[in-house]
Amino acid sequence: MRIDAIPFSYDFALKHSALVLIDMQRDFMEAGGFGETLGNDVSLLQAIVPATRKALLAWRRAGGLVVHTREAHAADLSDCPAAKRNRGNPALRIGDVGPMGRILVAGEPGNQIIEALAPVAGEIVIDKPGKGAFYATGLHELLQRRGITHLLFGGVTTEVCVQTSMREANDRGYDSLLLEDCTESYFPAFKAATLEMVRAQGGIVGWTATSTALLAALDSTA
Numbered sequence: 001m002r003i004d005a006i007p008f009s010y011d012f013a014l015k016h017s018a019l020v021l022i023d024m025q026r027d028f029m030e031a032g033g034f035g036e037t038l039g040n041d042v043s044l045l046q047a048i049v050p051a052t053r054k055a056l057l058a059w060r061r062a063g064g065l066v067v068h069t070r071e072a073h074a075a076d077l078s079d080c081p082a083a084k085r086n087r088g089n090p091a092l093r094i095g096d097v098g099p100m101g102r103i104l105v106a107g108e109p110g111n112q113i114i115e116a117l118a119p120v121a122g123e124i125v126i127d128k129p130g131k132g133a134f135y136a137t138g139l140h141e142l143l144q145r146r147g148i149t150h151l152l153f154g155g156v157t158t159e160v161c162v163q164t165s166m167r168e169a170n171d172r173g174y175d176s177l178l179l180e181d182c183t184e185s186y187f188p189a190f191k192a193a194t195l196e197m198v199r200a201q202g203g204i205v206g207w208t209a210t211s212t213a214l215l216a217a218l219d220s221t222a
């Protein structure tokens with residue numbers, strides 16, 4: 001399959017590819033979660049939900065592998081460095097009780113993926129303690145076992161967990177594409193800058209494309 005992408009077309013085989021949706025969790029998307037405790041206007045992120053859902057449903061229909069990640073810490077916070085918990089003097093720290101349960105803790109209501117993008121049976125869900133999806137998760141080994149070489153990314157936030165994950169993927173040899181309208185930041189300028197830096201220098205980190213271009217590629221082989 002071929003996606004009309006920047007800086008040039010992105011060729012991939014569905015059976016060697018995965019759609020990776022990063023941290024589409026209530027903690028980042030809704031008021032009262034981790035994102036808001038850091039001082040952000042979380043309402044900005046809602047804009048990408050319809051396009052991301054459409055891309056997810058089309059990818060599922062085509063039979064592609066789906067990986068969902070969640071930024072999540074163990075209940076005893078043994079996997080949360082003090083530096084991360086204390087940085088920036090947030091209103092509520094990781095592990096504190098907020099309106100959606102304990103902030104950024106696995107299993108709490110706020111830590112769940114939003115309903116519109118909820119995983120279904122057979123999809124992979126990775127809990128990650130860091131910003132990158134590969135750090136301390138076993139994701140690389142899991143993808144290698146399945147013969148995955150191409151990763152199509154969406155999720156939040158563009159310049160934090162998404163970009164970190166794409167850079168980790170790039171160094172591990174994956175060809176990565178970022179779906180422009182399926183990723184969002186609390187800072188529009190940072191999203192724009194991330195799209196530019198991913199695809200600059202001949203795709204130094206990877207490719208970017210719209211979800212419309214992905215849908216067209218999937219449709220062309222349906």
Ligand code: TIU
Binds near residue numbers: 023028035162186
């Ligand atoms: N703060 C922020 O923009 N993002 C994060 O802390 N995590 C993710 O991006 N998922």
